[in-house]
Every structure is written in structure tokens, then in C-alpha cells.
Amino acid sequence: MQMPAPAARPRQNNQAVLDALSRCIAACELCADASLDEKDVPMMVPCIRLDRDCADICRLTAAFIARGSAHAQHVIKECIEICQKCQRECAKHPYDHCIQCAKACQACAEACKEYHQN
Template sequence: MATSTASYTQNQSILDALSRCIAACEMCADACLHEENVKMMVPCIRLDRDCADICRLTAAFIARGSDHAKHVLKECIEICRKCADECGKHEHEHCQQCAAACRACVEACQQYAGQA
């Protein structure tokens, strides 16, 4: 019983980080569409969308205990890093918030990967 409680707590932590990252990426992509120079924001918007999608997939795999979660987790870390780097280049508040959420997600994913 203690093992499943520890596992649930461990999973809840990573799932929370993934959820926050999804929300931040979706909000950032939407806000980027309203920026004055949308064309300049295209790489950011694309990475926001990719990051939100891989985080959703990763969360699903982790939540159901998939044997393939570790593989998806590696890709999630890579895309979250790229998204954090891209958003970090922009001074917009939504980009900075997204970059922070992505960095926190990378950290949570790395922690989870080390425990899984």
C-alpha cells in the first residue's frame, strides 16, 4: 500500500508540472498570435504547440503506467528545453512565463526519469 501511495505522489508531481506547462504553452501561443509582429513569433508559436502536445502525450503515458513513458519522457525534455530557449528570447510576459513553466517541467521530468 505504501508503494502505491508513493507512486501516486511521484506521478502527481510530474503530472502537475506537465499540466502547468501545457497551460503556459497554450496561453503563450495564443498571446503570440496577438503580437504586433506575428511573423517573428512563428517559431515560438510552433514550439509552444509542439511542447503542449508532447506534454499531453507524456502525461497520458505516465498516468496509465505505459511501458513507453520513458521514451516519450526523453522527447518531452528535449522539446520543453527548446521551447524554454525560444520563449526566453522574447521579452513578452507570456513568453517569460512559458519559459519558466517549460524549465520547471524539464526539471520535474528529469527528476521523474531518475526515479522511474
């Protein structure tokens, strides 16, 4: 018995969003880890938590997009929201890892918005 094809969008033109998601995952993981080495770790806790949440939602979103899941559009909305929150939190800190993470989160949110609208 053959499984029916998913009712999701074709997998074409998804490389840009997958690349942005991958870069965001890496930046968030690096930021969370580097934040643990900062002098005032308790001050960094909100940043670390958002980094972890952002990396996880980006991983899930990338998986849904890559496999053409019919649920990808729902997950993308949450991904955009968490990326934006992580970007705002990281932008509060002067550390290079936070600055780079904020940039990656902003780029990811923008790529997800563009993908979601098309």
C-alpha cells in the same frame, strides 16, 4: 481473460511530474495564443510552433505516465528535449506570456528529468 499488468513503474510519486506537465501545457497554449496578438507575428512563428509542439508532447507524456505505460520513459526523453527548446525560444522574447512559458517549460523539463532518473 485478464490482461497482464503493464511492465511500467508503479504510479506512485507521479503527481509532481503530472502537475508540472499540466502547468506547461497551459502556459504553452496561452503563449501560442497570445503570440498571435503581438505586433510582429512572423517573428513569433518559431515560438508559436514550439509552444504547440511542447503542449502536445506534454499531453502525451502525461497520458503515458498517468496510465503507467511501459513506453513513458521513451516519451519523457522527447518531452525534456522539446521543453528545453521551447524554454530557450520563449526566453528570447520580452512578453510576459513568453516569460511565464519559459519558466513553466524549464520546471517541466526538470520534473521530467527527476521522474526519469528515479
